[in-house]
Amino acid sequence: xxxxxxxxGGSSLESAERIRRVxxxxxxxxxxxNDVVVVCSAMGDTTDELLDLAAQVNPVPPARELDMLLTAxxxxxxxxxxxxxxxxxxxxxxxxxxxxxxxxxxxxGNARIVDVTPGRVKEALEEGSICLVAGFQGVxxxxxxxxxLGRGGxxxxxxxxxxxxxxxxxxxxxxxxxxYTADPRIVSNARKxxxxxxxxxxxxxxxxxxxxxxxxxxxxxxxxxxxRVRSSYSNDPGTLVAGSMEDIPVEEAxxxxxxxxxxxxxxxxxxxxxxxxxxxxxxxxxxxxxxxIDMVVQNISSIKDNKTDITFxxxxxxGPHAMELLKKLQAEGxxxxxxxxxxxxxxxLVGAGMKSHPGVxxxxxxxxRDAGINIEMISTSEIRISVVLRESDVAAATRAIHxxxxxxxxxxATVYAGTGR
Amino acid sequence: xxxxxxxxGGSSLESAERIRRVxxxxxxxxxxxNDVVVVCSAMGDTTDELLDLAAQVNPVPPARELDMLLTAxxxxxxxxxxxxxxxxxxxxxxxxxxxxxxxxxxxxGNARIVDVTPGRVKEALEEGSICLVAGFQGVxxxxxxxxxLGRGGxxxxxxxxxxxxxxxxxxxxxxxxxxYTADPRIVSNARKxxxxxxxxxxxxxxxxxxxxxxxxxxxxxxxxxxxRVRSSYSNDPGTLVAGSMEDIPVEEAxxxxxxxxxxxxxxxxxxxxxxxxxxxxxxxxxxxxxxxIDMVVQNISSIKDNKTDITFxxxxxxGPHAMELLKKLQAEGxxxxxxxxxxxxxxxLVGAGMKSHPGVxxxxxxxxRDAGINIEMISTSEIRISVVLRESDVAAATRAIHxxxxxxxxxxATVYAGTGR
Numbered sequence: 068x069x070x071x072x073x074x075x076g077g078s079s080l081e082s083a084e085r086i087r088r089v090x091x092x093x094x095x096x097x098x099x100x101n102d103v104v105v106v107c108s109a110m111g112d113t114t115d116e117l118l119d120l121a122a123q124v125n126p127v128p129p130a131r132e133l134d135m136l137l138t139a140x141x142x143x144x145x146x147x148x149x150x151x152x153x154x155x156x157x158x159x160x161x162x163x164x165x166x167x168x169x170x171x172x173x174x175x176g177n178a179r180i181v182d183v184t185p186g187r188v189k190e191a192l193e194e195g196s197i198c199l200v201a202g203f204q205g206v207x208x209x210x211x212x213x214x215x216l217g218r219g220g221x222x223x224x225x226x227x228x229x230x231x232x233x234x235x236x237x238x239x240x241x242x243x244x245x246x247y248t249a250d251p252r253i254v255s256n257a258r259k260x261x262x263x264x265x266x267x268x269x270x271x272x273x274x275x276x277x278x279x280x281x282x283x284x285x286x287x288x289x290x291x292x293x294x295r296v297r298s299s300y301s302n303d304p305g306t307l308v309a310g311s312m313e314d315i316p317v318e319e320a321x322x323x324x325x326x327x328x329x330x331x332x333x334x335x336x337x338x339x340x341x342x343x344x345x346x347x348x349x350x351x352x353x354x355x356x357x358x359x360i361d362m363v364v365q366n367i368s369s370i371k372d373n374k375t376d377i378t379f380x381x382x383x384x385x386g387p388h389a390m391e392l393l394k395k396l397q398a399e400g401x402x403x404x405x406x407x408x409x410x411x412x413x414x415x416l417v418g419a420g421m422k423s424h425p426g427v428x429x430x431x432x433x434x435x436r437d438a439g440i441n442i443e444m445i446s447t448s449e450i451r452i453s454v455v456l457r458e459s460d461v462a463a464a465t466r467a468i469h470x471x472x473x474x475x476x477x478x479x480a481t482v483y484a485g486t487g488r
Numbered sequence: 489x490x491x492x493x494x495x496x497g498g499s500s501l502e503s504a505e506r507i508r509r510v511x512x513x514x515x516x517x518x519x520x521x522n523d524v525v526v527v528c529s530a531m532g533d534t535t536d537e538l539l540d541l542a543a544q545v546n547p548v549p550p551a552r553e554l555d556m557l558l559t560a561x562x563x564x565x566x567x568x569x570x571x572x573x574x575x576x577x578x579x580x581x582x583x584x585x586x587x588x589x590x591x592x593x594x595x596x597g598n599a600r601i602v603d604v605t606p607g608r609v610k611e612a613l614e615e616g617s618i619c620l621v622a623g624f625q626g627v628x629x630x631x632x633x634x635x636x637l638g639r640g641g642x643x644x645x646x647x648x649x650x651x652x653x654x655x656x657x658x659x660x661x662x663x664x665x666x667x668y669t670a671d672p673r674i675v676s677n678a679r680k681x682x683x684x685x686x687x688x689x690x691x692x693x694x695x696x697x698x699x700x701x702x703x704x705x706x707x708x709x710x711x712x713x714x715x716r717v718r719s720s721y722s723n724d725p726g727t728l729v730a731g732s733m734e735d736i737p738v739e740e741a742x743x744x745x746x747x748x749x750x751x752x753x754x755x756x757x758x759x760x761x762x763x764x765x766x767x768x769x770x771x772x773x774x775x776x777x778x779x780x781i782d783m784v785v786q787n788i789s790s791i792k793d794n795k796t797d798i799t800f801x802x803x804x805x806x807g808p809h810a811m812e813l814l815k816k817l818q819a820e821g822x823x824x825x826x827x828x829x830x831x832x833x834x835x836x837l838v839g840a841g842m843k844s845h846p847g848v849x850x851x852x853x854x855x856x857r858d859a860g861i862n863i864e865m866i867s868t869s870e871i872r873i874s875v876v877l878r879e880s881d882v883a884a885a886t887r888a889i890h891x892x893x894x895x896x897x898x899x900x901a902t903v904y905a906g907t908g909r
Binding site for chain 1 (some may be wrong): 556567582
């Protein structure tokens with residue numbers, strides 16, 4: 068008998084009818100002889116509706132109260148799923164994050180899980196009940212106040228519970244039935260992967276794959292919790308994320324897939340005095356503003372005036388703020404000019420095979436050249452190559468690379484409407 | 489400096505705009521130098537909407553999960569009011585029933601408060617914060633599960649907190665601005681009372697006044713918590729419910745008001761063998777079905793066949809069930825016939841003055857006689873006279889009695905749309 072943790076996204080729960088379908092699936096898993104723990108996000112748009120309501124009563128709602136408000140959404144969805152499960156003849160008990168022992172840091176709105184003590188969940192499992200735990204929420208140790216875990220919080224709740232309960236697998240259900248070699252909406256013959264390593268999934272998540280949130284994959288990797296990405300609308304086994312890259316025999320190591328990202332902007336800081344510490348000043352200012360910078364390129368300073376240029380990417384959402392800060396530095400003489408460009412896209416190739424197959428970078432660049440696509444920036448990791456190019460070139464570049472490395476399958480990929488929360 | 493507990497009903501909170509108005513009032517009370525604890529019901533129709541949703545996923549939702557679902561409503565409204573308060577520059581902290589130490593019996597859906605340990609509320613008050621406590625909910629001691637308090641639960645939460653915190657007053661806000669000598673919708677010159685005793689309020693609540701729920705008045709009386717019934721839409725001081733009837737000097741004791749009730753049905757059990765225990769059997773069957781019976785009349789058994797009749801009233805909602813049970817007894821020979829009548833109404837006169845003013849009953853009956861209204865049943869307590877009559881006669885009877893005892897004022901009473909939850 069296995070212990071299975073399942074997580075369902077908001078779109079899988081947006082109506083009473085969908086809630087009953089999810090409950091049916093949960094009961095089926097139980098009837099197969101498994102212990103089942105389920106983590107549900109809030110129904111459909113509940114969270115957004117509550118955020119709207121909050122903004123109406125207070126444009127800058129206090130974080131503690133906002134957490135108290137938002138966590139009601141998961142309370143409701145989990146209780147409703149529990150009711151639906153009981154209507155199918157199985158026993159179910161729902162718990163709040165606090166009742167399930169999800170202990171977090173103090174910080175409201177974006178708390179981190181520090182410990183999980185699921186004593187009540189274990190008791191209920193021993194009594195033969197299916198356990199539902201409200202995702203996205205916990206309680207902070209010091210103040211005993213309700214906290215929320217920020218983006219991807221429900222995935223993280225599920226993984227953390229799976230780790231604390233030593234579950235055999237953590238299934239993440241959304242409306243996508245697995246991890247693909249490329250976005251099926253861009254590449255028609257994209258192939259669904261049966262399995263990939265944590266490192267590969269981390270790289271994919273880091274460079275734009277929306278299927279799993281980076282932090283939940285990091286958590287799963289740290290505690291060795293096998294993840295399975297599945298669709299709540301099909302019985303497809305989905306994609307297993309497990310094991311370390313190191314375990315993949317070099318001969319079998321292959322390229323995993325191509326990820327695309329059009330959410331970043333490019334900022335170039337021109338004419339920086341090439342002295343130690345100048346670049347540090349720039350990045351410190353951005354770090355203090357909690358702006359994540361991604362790819363960074365610094366050219367060799369030109370001999371004549373001993374100045375250098377630094378170009379980097381950051382989320383478009385942070386672009387204006389970053390520019391404001393950098394213009395200040397420019398005024399202080401830290402740079403001669405600052406340029407902003409949000410018409411860019413990022414295309415990345417990820418795969419453990421890169422280590423053992425030389426020439427991947429060459430083939431990568433040739434593929435783009437043959438497609439007549441210009442590379443503006445390039446950065447690589449041990450198992451990843453990323454390039455920045457015009458946003459209008461992203462689709463063509465993705466197809467070119469996908470074809471060049473023969474990642475496609477023989478069948479057309481199913482295309483889904485969107486992805487769950 | 490006083491400690492004031494305020495309770496706001498759902499209709500006072502049904503929109504962001506109303507929530508902000510309530511918050512303004514709360515902040516004003518704080519600025520007058522009071523410590524303030526607020527108990528809010530769920531917004532508008534939230535509870536009914538959640539009940540609908542529950543019925544869609546499970547026609548008979550498990551009580552534990554239903555409580556988990558419904559309590560989310562008060563969590564949201566209290567958090568929103570806290571946000572609104574902070575937008576007016578005051579500090580606020582919202583607490584769930586569990587966080588506020590509202591401990592209840594195990595029973596879900598209709599739990600009773602067994603203890604209130606508001607340690608966290610006290611701390612927050614000492615820090616100068618306005619405290620909001622989610623009404624209608626608590627946590628049961630054994631299972632540590634979330635419970636709801638049933639009808640009037642938020643009023644009871646407010647009174648219980650006021651008692652535990654030794655508050656100076658518990659203000660119950662709804663869209664009615666006080667306790668009237670009669671329903672202003674029936675009697676145009678009904679007069680708002682400035683004050684009445686707990687006993688008088690208990691009698692009024694018991695015989696149909698919807699303004700305060702019986703159990704919350706009982707709780708307030710037991711712990712000597714002064715109640716003030718006020719409207720959240722006016723600054724009228726409302727009506728104070730405090731003190732014992734015994735404290736009212738006999739000379740000043742007067743009649744309080746006329747209450748009407750058209751929610752009951754009349755059941756007559758005919759031809760009961762007049763032996764000890766026959767009546768007991770009837771009432772036991774109804775008691776076991778948790779059907780509250782109200783007025784009871786038994787006539788002298790007729791000499792010839794030594795049989796008797798019993799007539800009583802009970803909520804119309806329970807009528808069909810009661811008839812089903814009594815028909816069974818009839819089949820067992822406990823009665824010759826059972827008659828049902830739900831076209832009745834109850835009109836009651838309440839007042840401490842009754843004890844010291846003889847002839848009240850006579851005047852009462854004469855007033856109805858002069859109005860040509862027939863009395864079907866009559867029952868009295870030390871400070872109350874109630875009669876059952878045709879539902880169609882209720883309005884006329886109420887006016888007749890109100891006039892006969894000169895309870896009216898000189899001004900027209902303001903009429904309100906409905907009453908808060």
